[in-house]
Ligand code: NAI
């Protein structure tokens with residue numbers, strides 16, 4: 001088994017360091033029991049970096065992130081930094097990482113753990129066994145397109161402008177990620193846009209279709225309009241395997257899909273960039289939740305979203321699918337045994353602390 005995986009850990013603020021501590025325990029376990037050595041560096045991001053360096057991400061930390069095989073981030077932000085100037089807010093640390101690493105593909109799994117089927121707002125039979133992966137384009141589209149702004153157009157009227165822009169290369173690189181992923185899953189990709197009313201969507205559909213014919217025709221490709229997709233996600237979500245979509249639609253569809261399965265404390269994510277000459281793909285992994293200042297420091301936070309983000313790190317950056325399976329199966333077992341942090345508490349279950357959840361996972365491993 002390959003060793004010396006270079007991992008940069010950025011715990012961040014609030015519950016970030018608490019949930020990351022549980023990841024470190026799993027890393028130690030792997031070191032001892034699976035003979036995998038990680039080369040780990042830990043550094044500051046967000047408010048904790050502002051307190052030390054005056055900026056939410058030091059240049060030196062940025063350099064380390066560019067060099068690392070993968071970055072694992074906790075969460076940033078908190079009320080003590082809310083009044084800072086926009087340019088040095090904690091979130092800017094995150095944005096800088098995403099921008100400079102050019103993380104153009106955001107992976108958001110929506111996975112239903114058996115023990116949590118009742119936590120969904122949908123009927124259990126609709127979501128039991130659900131396993132969707134949403135691939136959202138992250139660095140293009142209407143959030144970044146030019147022209148943009150608010151302008152006076154006379155007569156006391158103003159106009160707000162954003163522009164949906166996609167180039168073929170932007171579409172192709174994220175499509176490739178989706179097709180590659182589908183090959184490791186159920187080999188189905190549903191590409192989502194509004195080609196009926198948007199030219200950028202029309203180009204999207206043309207380009208995805210073209211790429212499909214260029215070496216990906218083992219994948220079952222379908223196309224769907226975004227409004228229909230949002231309906232299908234709550235009507236019959238299990239019809240999907242990989243959903244490929246743009247930045248705007250992906251923002252909404254990934255949140256909808258996530259909530260089918262329950263709590264923020266359970267949701268991991270990955271953001272991927274380009275592959276370099278050595279075959280290494282820039283990547284950052286993080287839970288979907290924030291720094292949860294309301295429960296920070298109380299040993300109450302659910303560490304599973306971060307532990308599942310670490311499992312994604314193993315799967316997608318380190319080619320350690322077996323170890324990723326181990327962690328995911330371990331999480332399933334822990335939940336089945338009735339252990340719950342407060343955010344996923346249910347009748348008849350046993351409430352455990354952040355650390356208690358880590359203990360239970362280690363036992364399951
Ligand atoms: P949040 O995700 O931090 O919390 C929302 C609610 O969910 C809170 O009641 C919190 O206690 C609960 N929660 C979140 N994660 C949990 C976990 N692992 N276990 C148990 N309960 C959990 O979002 P909120 O409150 O909007 O933002 C708080 C701070 O986090 C703000 O400063 C915000 O800017 C920042 N933030 C950072 C993000 C990031 O680092 N990626 C993402 C979202 C918010």
Ligand code: MG
Nearest residue numbers: 250251252255
């Ligand atoms: Mg969102």
